[in-house]
Amino acid sequence: MATTTATVDIPAPAARVWQLIGGFDSLPDWLPYIPASTLSEGGRVRSLTNGEGGVIVERLEAFDDRARTYSYSIIRAPFPVTGYRSTLTVHEASGGQxxxxxxxxxxxxxxxxxxxxxxxHGIYTEGLAALRKTLEG
Incomplete structure (x- = not known):
């Protein structure tokens, strides 16, 4: 099993960052290469459409609003992997960042x-750079 992690420091309070990214359906709000997201199964499955019209289907596996984190798995995607599970977390940092x-x-x-x-790693790094740009803009 392989693993990778990317991080970014953002000059905004964690509560503000989580407000933007904490919704399982919120990727189009901050990730330019995912212009559309549709929820199903009571909000536990999202179908994402990328800029080329490709579809990625993901399932919410865990969500903790207080800890500002959620995990999801891929149900269907054009990626050369199996057993995919990802976690997105917003941590408090010093100085209101x-x-x-x-x-x-x-x-x-x-x-x-x-x-x-x-x-x-490229997807995560580009995505986090886009998140920072969205919050700074």
Whole structure:
């Protein structure tokens, strides 16, 4: 099983950051390459549409509003992995700032571990940079 984690420090309070990203359906609000999200199964499944029209279906596995974290798995996606599970967490940092951590574990399928890690590390890093830009804008 492979794993990767990306973090970003954001000059905004954790409560404000969580308000933006804490909803399981909120990716289009801060992630430019996911322009659409549709919830089903009582809000526990999201169908994401990327800029090319591809669909990624994910299931909410755990949610803790007080701890500002949620975890999800992939049901269907064009990624070369199986057993994918990811967690997004907003931490309090000093000086009214926050640190956001996006991590994932998965098993590469048809690609090397290095390629799978590079793919998801890139997604997380670009996503967190977009989050910071959204909050600073």
């Amino acid at each position: 926050s640190r956001v951590e996006w991590s994932g574990t998965f098993t590469p399928a048809g690609v090397s571990e290095e390629e799978a890690v590079a793919l998801f």
